[in-house]
Amino acid sequence: MTLTLPHRPLQTSYDYIVVGAGSGGCAVARRLVDGSEATVLLIEAGDAGLDVAEIDDPREWVPLGRSRWDWGYSYAPTPRINNRVIGIPRGKVLGGSSAINALMWYRGHPLDYDAWDAAGAPGWRFADSLPYFKRAEDWEGGETAFRGAGGPLRIETSKGLHPVARAMMEGAGELGIPIIDDPNGATNEGATPSNFNISQGKRWSAATGYIRPILGHERLTVLTGSLAINLILENGRCVGVLHLVDGHPVETRVTTHVVLALGAIDTPRLLMLSGIGDPAELKRLGIPVAADLPGVGQNLQDHPLVQAIVCRSKQPLGPKTDNGGGTMLNWKSLPDLVQPDVHAFPVQGNSAEQTLRDRYDLSGEVFSLGAGLMHSKSVGYLRLLSAEPGGPLEIQPNFLAEPSDLEALVRACYTMMDLAETQAFADLFDGFAAPRRRPSRADMVEFVRQGCSTFFHTCGTAKMGEDALAVTDERLRVRGIDGLSIADASVIPIIPTCNTHAPVTMIGERAADFLLGRSAALAGTA
Known part of the structure; x- marks a missing residue:
């Protein structure tokens, strides 16, 4: 029997709004609730998908692509792949792609993250990032110098x-x-x-680990079936989100910060729909320019x-x-x-x-x-x-x-x-x-x-850094717009040599600490 989310009436404003409930968004929302007295709205375009048999069964993940739980995106053909269209499964459900992927927990090589630091994202070396990987983990082997225990995500072999x-x-x-x-x-x-997000034979997604335990928390509102269609910008600041509720556009305001975690396809889409991107591209689409950031949608890697x-x-x-x-x-x-x-x-x-x-x-x-x-x-x-x-x-x-x-x-x-x-x-x-x-x-x-x-490790389309194509700074804040950050695979400057669920979870963990002012303390324990 599928789990029904607690009904909580939508308020006119929240302290934080997190748009997208994938690997990064679930981590951000959980840590904001745990680490502050703030109210948090988590907006997800898909359904809850908790206690759904086809999602829970690790052996049957392949058919989840092109199902109701998938956005149905595809890569455009080129002669280099004999003009074929390649499908890209992307989770449209609480947990995002962690709810439909191959359940792999893998962070690649330490040099991957040192390369981020060298590419203009200081503070993202492996030594800086390792404490956040560990904080996310509940590794079957217990805590070691490289592994964490007691975290939200169960990891087994x-x-x-x-x-x-x-x-x-x-x-x-x-x-x-x-x-x-x-x-x-x-x-x-x-x-x-392989390391799997599996426990007792069932999938352990970001939603299972981060959000399910706090669904009843009075300061958290989880809104599913709600597509974000625009950001509300006033005087250079993001002050809310325009999203569909029962098919009708609704403005929900934010008092502190909006965090985008829609993934490497839909985060740049929402930015451009809101006037944040390359002015030439926005002009072609007839969208007024709110922030000149030519890197939005560029640097796509897989x-x-x-x-x-x-x-x-x-x-x-x-x-x-x-x-x-x-x-x-x-x-x-x-x-x-x-x-x-x-x-x-x-x-x-x-x-x-x-x-x-x-x-x-x-x-x-x-x-x-x-x-x-x-x-x-x-x-x-x-x-x-x-x-x-x-x-x-x-x-x-x-x-x-x-x-x-x-x-x-x-x-x-x-x-x-x-x-x-x-x-x-x-x-x-x-x-x-x-x-x-x-x-x-x-x-x-x-x-x-x-x-x-x-x-299906799409990333890099709103990268952090310091060059002309950088969309966020090293603390994940969108350049030129106050009150707006990104916490998903789009901020990755150079694709790591691994499945992206683990690094995006780490990014979500770090994003919350940046917002709560705790990053330096934890990074110092590396």
């Missing part, structure tokens, strides 16, 4: 690795890749059991994923376990790199893109090895094609635009084929299904173009 997942981990050792205990420990390089090397199995694979995977592999596509740039995971079944399904016979018992690029260099953009709320967008990640991205993916796919032929897979591997045999380099390039998909 597999209770019993699927044979395909175990073979990936053990086969990596045969290829000379280290086997490590924890990808969120001292190093992420190697094969390791991780390309090749779906997938598909192998025939000698034996039935049995029922799916965990999230349908269970382990991960992080390694260097070239030996002289300073950190791992490629990533792979097993799939207990067929995970091939439709173009590959159309091209190859993938019938029968098969398993897949997905390979992706986590240190991608290609950069794209987002454009509004209409000034109407909910209007069409052009979302372009420019996958494979950088030749080095394509080369790394080609090498990663060959490594997956090497992995399938290790002794660890001897009881499983019964030949390749896609591709059918080890291809030439030219054929592997074509395979990558045909199979290129997304990890």
Whole structure:
């Protein structure tokens, strides 16, 4: 039975308004309620989605894309991916994408965050960010120098690795890749059991961990089914939000601060609809300029994923376990790199893109090895094609635009084929299904173009920094507008080498501390 949210009448104003209840928004709202006497309104366009069977089941996350819980966005085609449209699952529900994703908790490499600091966001080094990662965690192994315990988000590993997942981990050792205990420990390089937001066999989303325990709090109002369509700006300050309630526009005012956490697609959309963005783009849309910030919608980054090397199995694979995977592999596509740039995971079944399904016979018992690029260099953009709320967008990640991205993916796919032929897979591997045999380099390039998909780690479209494209400062405040901050993946200046749920949660934790004036004290404990 689905959970019904407490009914609390909408007030005309609140101390804080948080727009978007994803990984960042849930963290901000919870910490504002816990850390102050303020009233908080959390606005979510989707439904509550708590205690919904298809959301809670970790094994069935894939069908949540293109369901009622998904915004239904897609990346625009280019010749580099053979003019295919790539869908981008984005959660439209309490918990945002943490309620429909692959349940991975992974923060990448320490150098990722040092790079943010070097790129013009001082105070975001790994040493500065680690306390906030730890504060979010309730790690099954308890607190360590790198892990937290007692936080809102439960994090566990597999209770019993699927044979395909175990073979990936053990086969990596045969290829000379280290086997490590924890990808969120001292190093992420190697094969390791995945960290999952799972507890007692059920998904543990940002909404489950951060918001559900305080749903009854008198200072928190959670409003679902409400689309934000504009920001109310007066004399250079954000003083409220215009949003739909039962289909009708309502102005709700704020006395202290508005925090945008709609994600890397809808935060820049709302900024531009409100006149915050590139004046040329706003003029094209007929929107008056409130703040000249040409970086809004620029710097879009994502991780390309090749779906997938598909192998025939000698034996039935049995029922799916965990999230349908269970382990991960992080390694260097070239030996002289300073950190791992490629990533792979097993799939207990067929995970091939439709173009590959159309091209190859993938019938029968098969398993897949997905390979992706986590240190991608290609950069794209987002454009509004209409000034109407909910209007069409052009979302372009420019996958494979950088030749080095394509080369790394080609090498990663060959490594997956090497992995399938290790002794660890001897009881499983019964030949390749896609591709059918080890291809030439030219054929592997074509395979990558045909199979290129997304990890749906869209980020960077309202980045923090100091250059001409920076939209926020290092404390997440929108430049040129008082009383407005961003706490989602759009502020990320350089994509980290990981799934984005963990870093965005960390950003939300930090955003609340910035607002409450506590950041320096906690950062000093790193």
